[in-house]
Every structure is written in C-alpha cells, then in structure tokens.
Amino acid sequence: MPAITDYYGISGAVPFVDVEITADNRLYVDPHAIRLSKGPQPFAAEAVECSDTFLQEVTACVINGPAFHRRGEDLLQHFVEPWETRLGMSEEGFHGHGGAAIVGQWIWKTLTDDVEALVRVGVLRQLEDLPLFVDGIDRDITSDLTTRIVFHPLARFTAAMVAAYPEFTAGEHVVKVFRKQVWNPELREWDEVEIALPVADGKPLLLVPKGWARPTLLMSAGRFYETSVLSFAQLEQAVLSSRGKLLKTPKDELKKQAGLGRGRATNLRVTKRAFDSEQDLLAVFKSFVASRLKRADSDGEAAA
Known part of the structure; x- marks a missing residue:
C-alpha cells in the first residue's frame, strides 16, 4: 500500500507523517507531544490553544455547577471518526467503543x-491529563479526540504543505473543498468551516506534522502509575534505617498491596492523597516526561 510520498511522487524527507494512504496506521496523535513539540509554527501554538480552550470550557461547566452541566456534556458529543489522517485503528477508535x-x-x-476534586483545584487542566484517570480513554480515543479538537490547525498545516509541494495538485491529483466541524478557540464553540484538502484514493487527506503522532502516548495511565504514582507511594511508606538511610519498599511489592494495584482508580486515589500533602503528581509526571523526551531527542541527534 503506498505511503503519501509514494502516492504523490514526492521525493526526499518531508515534514509530515508519511503514512499509508489506504490503511489505518498504528500511530496516534498525542496532545502532549504537540505541546512539547518545537513546531511547526504557528500550527503547534494554534493546536495547543484549541486543546486548552476546549478543556477549559468543559471543566468550567463542571465548576460552575448543574446549570452548566448540559452544555459541558454537549461539548463532548460533537466528535466524529477522524479518518482523514489515516492514523490509529478504526476498530479501536470511537466506533470500536x-x-x-x-x-x-x-x-x-x-x-x-471521580475527578471533580482535581478539576476544581486545577490539577487536571490539560487534554492529555484525561487518559490518566478516565477508564477506556487510551491512545486511540485520545488521538481521535485530539484530532477533532485541533482539526483546523491540522488543515492549515495541510494547506501549507499543498502550497510547498506542487505534487499534491499535479496531474490527476486534486484539492477539494469540504465543510468540516472545527473547534473555535475564540468563541469557545464548535463551528463549521469550509476547508480545502487534497483527495487521495477518493477521500480527503489531512496531514499531521512529524512528531505529533506516536505509537504510544507520552502520558499514558500505565506510565503515570509506574513512575509518579508508585514513587509517591514509596515515599509514603519509606522509613529511616538506624544509619539514617531512607529505606523504600520495592515497586513490585507495592503493586501487590491493597489500594496500590495497577489501574486508573489507583492513579486517582494516590493523586488526591498527594495533593492533600501539597504535592502535584501531574506536574511531577510532566516534568519527568519532558526530561525523558529531551534526552531521547539529544540521543537521536548524537546518533545522527
């Protein structure tokens, strides 16, 4: 099955994810990867604005009470399968759930x-926080949600790529105008706009910048549990030896304890407990993720 560059006859390295045209590709749009990305600009900044204003509006409806609950839930009812990117797997996305x-x-x-307390104190405030606590929300659903929320910045990036690569409109290749739902960060409402997209294999194609899609989420429930959650639990149970050394229970043993088994319920319970001790585990986790990503990027540059 041809990749985008093969389908259009584009040679050399490209700044977009070069996925297969006619198949679901096991890569997932990651909102935290977008946030930590170096670009491309202004599209990355626009995408972050979309994702932040969307969740801010939803969580404001939680905080403002029952009179706003209908609006908050309605904002979460406007997602459709984002097959334009060819990313993810359809059986794992919205339809699969x-x-x-x-x-x-x-x-x-x-x-x-479950997480209303975290919302009210401002711990949970970014789109990428949801997979850590919401059952059933993993890389597939997170990717689908993110793609729809940042659809307009992705479309603007796609337009820039069409302008940069004449192959998208050469020969029989065409660009057509489609009416699409997008998140409007200024109005903080879902909107509909006309968007020009290339047509590949008879269907519109939405391009995704390199670095925005990954095989796994940077912020997954499992990674949060294995690092920040269990590390905090270790400190909770740590004792000083007679020689003044801090003795910690191994993480493998902690996992067997009641209330510390793997799962989002544990993530939530320990995160709340940490906050009561004036520790923000999400902030700790995000710092850890950023440092690991920076190290991986540095290692990649060194290897190159």
Missing part, C-alpha cells in the same frame, strides 16, 4: 464524579 457520544458520556461522568 460504541460511538463518540458514549465516549463523551464516559468523560463527562468522570469529570463530574
């Missing part, structure tokens, strides 16, 4: 129930 409306209900229920 019973539809976007059901996914929106999961998120809203969690925001107004």
